[in-house]
Amino acid sequence: MTSTVLTLLEIFARLSLLAFGGGNAVLPEMQRQVVEVHGWMTAHEFAQLYALAQAAPGPNMLVSTLIGWHVAGLGGALAATLGLTLPSCALTMAVASAWHRFRDAPWRRAVQAGLMPVTVGLIGAGALLLCQTTTTGWRAAALTAAATVLFAATKLHPLLILAAAAALGASGLLGG
Amino acid sequence: MQEAATAAPGLMELFMGFLTVGLLGFGGVLPWARRMIVEQRRWMTAAEFTDLLALCQFLPGPNVINVSAALGLRFQGIAGAVACFVGLMAAPMAVVIALGAVFARYAEVPEVRRTFAGLAAGASALVLATAIKIAAPLRGRIDGILVALATLAAVAWLRLPMLPVLLVIGPVAIALAWALRIGQSDAARRR
Numbered sequence: 289m290t291s292t293v294l295t296l297l298e299i300f301a302r303l304s305l306l307a308f309g310g311g312n313a314v315l316p317e318m319q320r321q322v323v324e325v326h327g328w329m330t331a332h333e334f335a336q337l338y339a340l341a342q343a344a345p346g347p348n349m350l351v352s353t354l355i356g357w358h359v360a361g362l363g364g365a366l367a368a369t370l371g372l373t374l375p376s377c378a379l380t381m382a383v384a385s386a387w388h389r390f391r392d393a394p395w396r397r398a399v400q401a402g403l404m405p406v407t408v409g410l411i412g413a414g415a416l417l418l419c420q421t422t423t424t425g426w427r428a429a430a431l432t433a434a435a436t437v438l439f440a441a442t443k444l445h446p447l448l449i450l451a452a453a454a455a456l457g458a459s460g461l462l463g464g
Numbered sequence: 465m466q467e468a469a470t471a472a473p474g475l476m477e478l479f480m481g482f483l484t485v486g487l488l489g490f491g492g493v494l495p496w497a498r499r500m501i502v503e504q505r506r507w508m509t510a511a512e513f514t515d516l517l518a519l520c521q522f523l524p525g526p527n528v529i530n531v532s533a534a535l536g537l538r539f540q541g542i543a544g545a546v547a548c549f550v551g552l553m554a555a556p557m558a559v560v561i562a563l564g565a566v567f568a569r570y571a572e573v574p575e576v577r578r579t580f581a582g583l584a585a586g587a588s589a590l591v592l593a594t595a596i597k598i599a600a601p602l603r604g605r606i607d608g609i610l611v612a613l614a615t616l617a618a619v620a621w622l623r624l625p626m627l628p629v630l631l632v633i634g635p636v637a638i639a640l641a642w643a644l645r646i647g648q649s650d651a652a653r654r655r
Contacts, residue, residue, distance in 0.1 A: 306626055306627065307526065310525075311526035311527075312594060315591065317626035320623060336580055337564070339583045339584040339587035340563055341560055344560040345490055345555075346487070346553070346556020348493075348526075350556055350557065350560045353561060354564045358564070362561075365557065369553065372525075373525065373526060376525020376526065376529070377545070379523055379524070380533055380534050381533055384519060394642075396522065398642040400522055402634070402639070403634060403638065404598075405607075405615070406611060406615050406630070406633055407598065408599045408612040408615075409612040409614065410616075410619060410626075411591060411595040412616045413619040413620035416620045418584075418587065419588045422588045424581065428581065431585045431589075432585045432589045432592065435586045435589030435593075436589040436593045440596050450490075450583060450590070453585055453589070454579050454580075454582045455579075457581045462578065462581045462582060
């Protein structure tokens, strides 16, 4: 039990410092760790927890709270959430006062511009891995495609789109 | 130009400010954080906020959480950072754990399962749309598109661990950006 909490802390702390481009960039690695490496849940359960976290208010990285909760209860929830947030916060606070000195440095721009497409690939990979389990048939695929267009191309409130998707699911549209 | 307020916000103010942001934001808290910090409470000017956000986007980690910690630190030291962090995270964590507990209990009920199938399809779409949106600046940049596709293939298809992927692709991507001076020619390309 305690060792599981510590393992969660260690995994999420490492993810925190790898999350170039924000929390969603580590979604594929998070899934690999909790599903494949540690076998704490199935890919399907992972996608469900991610979806549940989007239905709650707050930063979208609350999926870490749910994963920790699912694996080891309250201690796990705290370990995963603090693991994912504290290392990067500490780094940010340590670097903040020196930021103006390297903000306009050419290397800083090259690092950020270079890593940007890596972040695109990582978030794209996260999306594909989620789709793999949530696309249960052509109707689910159509729902995901339609919602993607609405998220990307309209100013509709994201919660509204999620609620509509949930309502369509509840109506039996996706079968099951 | 709008001025930032002169008095530094206290611990309670920092906590309350981020508490509202945490409870308002769905599918991304950043726009709400900006509104609270710059427009409503005027803790920072728009330029100061953009600068802080640039730092947090440069460094790893969930952006809005890094913003909250750095902002708290600036006004009230470590205690301020803790106040902002707890304000932002505590209530949403409680809500999400409650949702999780309810879901775990009723997951087998067919109606709940069907609702969740829809919600999960929508959540996948949210991540897909995020990827598409941030990929927009890659248009016409063959090098960037190749880097993005190589990362995608390594992580989603080959299922390689992230650290070695970053250690191999990261330096190559940065060297490419350096050689092509992408960061510096940003403004020029937009014209």
